[in-house]
Amino acid sequence: xxxxxxxxxxxxxxxxxxxxVLLADAGHKVVGIQRRSQRSGWKIDWLNQGKCPIGGNEPExxxxxxxxxxxxxxxxxxxxxxxxxxxxxxxxxxxPTDEAHAPIYESLEAASRHVGKHLRVGSLVIVESTxxxxxxxxxxxxxxxxxxxxxxxxxxxxxxCFSYERVMVGRLVHNIREYPKIVGAIDEESGKVAxxxxxxxxxxxxxxxxxxxAEVAKTVENAYRDVQIAFANEVALLCESMGTDVHQVxxxxxxxxxxxxxxxxxxxxxxxxxxAGVGGHCLPKDxxxxxxxxHQYAESKPGYPLSILTGARHLNDWMPIHMVDLLQTALKExxxxxxxxxxxxxxxxxxxxxxxxxxxPTVPLVEELTRRGATYVIHDPYITEGEGYRIEPDIDxxxxxxxxxxVMTKHDEYRALTPEKxxxxxxxxxxxxxxxxFNATEFLDHGFTFKGIGKGNINKIRQRSGTAKTRxxxxxxxxxxx
Ligand code: SAJ
Numbered sequence: 187x188x189x190x191x192x193x194x195x196x197x198x199x200x201x202x203x204x205x206x207v208l209l210a211d212a213g214h215k216v217v218g219i220q221r222r223s224q225r226s227g228w229k230i231d232w233l234n235q236g237k238c239p240i241g242g243n244e245p246e247x248x249x250x251x252x253x254x255x256x257x258x259x260x261x262x263x264x265x266x267x268x269x270x271x272x273x274x275x276x277x278x279x280x281x282p283t284d285e286a287h288a289p290i291y292e293s294l295e296a297a298s299r300h301v302g303k304h305l306r307v308g309s310l311v312i313v314e315s316t317x318x319x320x321x322x323x324x325x326x327x328x329x330x331x332x333x334x335x336x337x338x339x340x341x342x343x344x345x346x347c348f349s350y351e352r353v354m355v356g357r358l359v360h361n362i363r364e365y366p367k368i369v370g371a372i373d374e375e376s377g378k379v380a381x382x383x384x385x386x387x388x389x390x391x392x393x394x395x396x397x398x399x400a401e402v403a404k405t406v407e408n409a410y411r412d413v414q415i416a417f418a419n420e421v422a423l424l425c426e427s428m429g430t431d432v433h434q435v436x437x438x439x440x441x442x443x444x445x446x447x448x449x450x451x452x453x454x455x456x457x458x459x460x461x462a463g464v465g466g467h468c469l470p471k472d473x474x475x476x477x478x479x480x481h482q483y484a485e486s487k488p489g490y491p492l493s494i495l496t497g498a499r500h501l502n503d504w505m506p507i508h509m510v511d512l513l514q515t516a517l518k519e520x521x522x523x524x525x526x527x528x529x530x531x532x533x534x535x536x537x538x539x540x541x542x543x544x545x546x547p548t549v550p551l552v553e554e555l556t557r558r559g560a561t562y563v564i565h566d567p568y569i570t571e572g573e574g575y576r577i578e579p580d581i582d583x584x585x586x587x588x589x590x591x592x593v594m595t596k597h598d599e600y601r602a603l604t605p606e607k608x609x610x611x612x613x614x615x616x617x618x619x620x621x622x623x624f625n626a627t628e629f630l631d632h633g634f635t636f637k638g639i640g641k642g643n644i645n646k647i648r649q650r651s652g653t654a655k656t657r658x659x660x661x662x663x664x665x666x667x668x
Pocket of ligand 1: 351352353354355407408411415458459460461462463464465466467468469536537
């Protein structure tokens, strides 16, 4: 590695901590800056004791953190004045969106003001937080220039880049090392310095481009996945109406053979999984950030209204409501009203076998249940408290005397829920499967009212299984084979 740099990383979260410790482990001198807020201030002390504030299984991260703290290459602080002694600043603060899907830049602007105050000629600022395209240029740069009295651009002023993260829970270190790193730079020199820095920790290619291209690429990466999921959800709704099973359709569609000898002549299909909704820290907000940048900073607008990305967002956000529609219909079929019913909601985490509840679809689901007069109990094996929602840790207690079960997260633990087990606990035998967790036939054969996302052929399955049962009854009565 070329000369070690003095680096500050602002924001000790899922992005900042792995970036900081990997840079320190590569030989740089790194300080992590974290404001002493109610919610996150405790991380400063944990980090300085070499303890990793990120829960769950993050391979290598705790060990690297301990090592670089012990070697004195990394420390954390809430003191922004350390910025006057660094060569590079990474801004890794959170950039959520509000109810109207507009970005909340309070942390980003505050960090930019602190950085601007201590900027020197030749320093380099790299924004790693996900932003609306145009933000680095129109929000961050003006603050840095105003606070520092310098101009953006090397060598006379400060360097400026946007370089997005591609971290995923459970693979924070892996993704930084093994995924290509895209560096959007305000000028060639800024890009050169940033790419050389990243090459000290990234084993995959490090690619240069301009700032807006990098900002668009980041938000498109997640918008693409969100649209793919919305496509699967729309096909699931079609299948429900057409009386077929979306998972059989998906299997047939994705079975299109891939011909390596003609890869471009024969594009594969990769239909995603339909489900009870889309949660997490990326997909629910990145399409909105992209469209915000378009509306705010686009130099021109096409003669056609862009609607696919926002349409996908609205459909994915409607899936928890569809789950309540399915529930209401199923309860009616079982002779019950949704008003006054008690519902067991299985899963608060937005992703199976994880303790991450950010933007979980379970929240809009239970809000809709309340609107329709039902009460509920939420169970999750990994989460004990959800943003003001009580979570029942014991599955039997959660299910006891409920009128229906709604599966929101495909936690492995729920595979043990057989019809027999549920029969012994529930008041009425109603199951709504939001993650294709269960075998519908099994539940139908046990007299359950069963509905699932995209499962339009339940009645046909019921007839088939009904016929099978009748056949069995006849054959057992006559003693012979029918
Ligand atoms: N989901 C579906 N159907 C699918 C896939 C996901 O309904 O076919 C739902 C999940 O249940 C969940 C939500 O979407 O509620 C998000 O799932 P995710 O697998 O996309 O998980 P995330 O939010 O951790 O996404 C991250 C993103 N990575 C980065 O931002 C760097 C995303 O771009 C990655 O594709 C994804 O991880 C991944 O592939 O693991």
